[in-house]
Amino acid sequence: MITRALLENDRTGKWFLAIVLGLAIVVPILHLAVPPSSPFHVSTATLALLGKYLCFALLALSLDLVWGYCGILSLGHGAFFALGGYAMGMYLMRQIGTRGVYAHPVLPDFMVFLNWKELPWFWYGFENAWFAFLMVMAVPGLLAFVFGWFAFRSRVTGVYLSIITQALTYALLLAFFRNDMGFGGNNGLTDFKDILGFPVQANTTRAALFAASALALALGYLAARAIVASRLGKVLVCIRDAESRTRFIGYRVEHYKTFVFTVSAVMAGIAGALYVPQVGIINPSEFNPANSIEVVIWVAVGGRGTLAGAALGAVLVNFAKTTFTTGFLAPYWLFALGALFVITTIWLPKGILGKFNDLWERWRSSRVAKPEQKPAPVPQLAE
């Protein structure tokens, strides 16, 4: 019911959900049921790659929610993604049990290696899946809430906000590189074995993870759509377009911003959590500020303020990246990415989906307007 109400005026959204949910069903079937000899078979590598794209799409969606609809250009969304990933990684580490290299029943390998005697307090509870999944959402959400609360209340806006979000993820990058932090330092967390009792490497688990990612993307889309279609969403757009005016009318701008920033961070955290078991590793390089800026370009390419476009952009840019960096074109990838930044910002300010919608509207209105199209000669104004 709610879904239908949400999608009533959202043609793109219907297509988007149909495609994503279709993928959630078709790709696992093609992977599991179709024999490898068939041309329709989806290999394990492709499945992992597609799953990765879907996680990136969810991350892009979360950024589009804050950037496209509220004008907050976060250059640190990778930090929320990585934090969610680390929460998931910690759960997966605890599932290894005695199968690690040092076969310690409690401590992960890197702690034994560092000669630690007991588990640090912040690792408590992560052996429990539900607690870990809660943390996947709670940790990025809490960080975003605290950060956003202070930043938005002090009216840090525009490029200043962008730069301190960048400083945030940079600080986290440095922090997670330290061995003393208790997150595996440089190497991060890896060598996962089980998730919810199923082996991570198994084909069925991979297929299920892929389906879960697609489902999360669909749900994320619906949640974001629900927010932007509501009254609250209208206020967000007001804030984006005229922040001072919205404040003068009487809205508490900082509350709206903090809310949407926190929701977005939670979505990014979930994306990170789904990403980690499919890729098999999480390390501090995910906090690299350059990664967060790359997320922005996915959104910009797809079309900011379109939700579905952001997801599309993420998939397209990453597909291009995979294609470029695996072939003889590898040295030119940065040229292509850089050019993409420049071209998108100058010639495609609304992104691919925005451009497409514009063309579609123009085409439709020209068809509707055709019968009575007899434009009266407009008198030219003298210069």
Add this chain to the structure above:
Amino acid sequence: MGRLIRLLLLITSLAVGGFAVPHRAAAAPEDLAAGLALIAKDSFNDTLSGIDAIARSGVPHAAALVEALQDRRMLIDTANQKVFYREPAGTVREAQSNEVVASPPAGLTAVRLNNRVRGAASAAIGALSLMNPDPQRRIQAAQAVMKSRDPTALAVLDAALAAEKLPNVKAELQLAWAAVTFSKSDAPLDKRLEAVALLKDARSREAVSILRSLPADAAAPLRESTTSAISSIEQRLALWGYVQNVWYGVSLGSVLLIAAIGLAITFGVMGVINMAHGEMVMLGAYTTFVVQEFCRTSAPWLFDYSLVAAIPLAFLVAGGVGVAIERGVIRHLYGRPLETLLATWGISLILQQAVRTAFGPTNREVGTPQFMSGAMEIGGLVITWNRLYIVIFAGLIFVGLLLALRYTSLGLHMRAVTQNRRMASSMGIRTGRVDALTFGLGSGIAGLAGVALSQIDNVSPNLGQSYIIDSFLVVVFGGVGNLWGTLIGALSIGMANKLLEPYAGAVLGKILLLVAIIVFIQKRPRGLFALKGRAVEA
């Protein structure tokens, strides 16, 4: 240490080469005879005592003898118990008389060595070169004795002290004397106390380690004065360490200033976030590299001036690229600062990859000219010349920029555009041209930063990336549109970074600093020196 010994060997061999040794304490040939007799026995313990005796004798060729011994050029005629030595050139001399022996007796064997003998020989050589005519070598010899603290050197030291005329050499000799006397447990107490006082005045880390070596069973007054001397020196050292950290802070601050000041101009005047700023720095560094390569291959005599030549070229290259970027891309994005940020990030990726393609991904080496290498010492403070030059260079750029903004017509136009773009435009200022030139100026200064950074950092395609975040923090912290803000921002961030480092470690210190800046921005969202008025909201 090995280098020092080799140096000492060189010195002694030079001394043997015919310098008359002045201020000689009375030579004692009988000591020499006794020593040679001991060496002729060719047992390790006797050789050790023999070396002492030779060193004590003070004959002119004593150093040559010990050196020969160490090099296995000291020969024994076992039949007659006579000792000879062969000079490096090949002539054989009689050890006692130092006369050339035209036909050395047959069956000469080299004196056997072990590590103890070798050690004693080097110490003796060190002690013997205390008499060297060259003051610089006497100082080196004194320092070597201070390191070895060989009690046998004491006699030579006393002689050298008595003969020494130059005050700076004398101070070194006294220090060496103090070190030896202090470590010699059977020296008279008053002498040792005197040694403590001398070491205390030296205020060096070495003095502390000598003082610390005092055994626990030493006499009470000695122990007390030693402890107080150690604490006094350490206080002093801590103070100098603090001063040193402040200097490091100033140095880092000037590097940040140099990297950020161009950004402050483009950001302040045009409101443009130039993420490619770091790449302008990198272009400046690569320009320096190219200029230097050119000098190396075609005009080696210009090598020392290659940096000077690189300064205007780096400015032009980076400035030219900057103008091209402004005209080509940024012009289309005015009023959309976030998009500008993305576009310039894209440009930065392209420039990085272009440089990587052209020069390869590895670090390129940019040499340091003669006048910039080395270091100077003020008290306990060590200042390397290249860092000092960079601080001066940063100061010059800052002052030059201030003057340019204040007194040139471009500066006047820039300030007008900053304050009110539309009004400036109405008054006939071509804002587009001012924008392009401003961007060129900011980028050109980034190029100058590249020349400076090529001296202290690796010249690689990633050079710019490592400075961009710091530069932004400086600008944001200092406040946009105010060069003084950038100066204070750069110096305080540099200083805070270096002063935090000893307590928190490099990484944690950096994290703390980032958090502090994030918190600071909450307090003052527009930085330390914010522009006031309507222009802010635009």
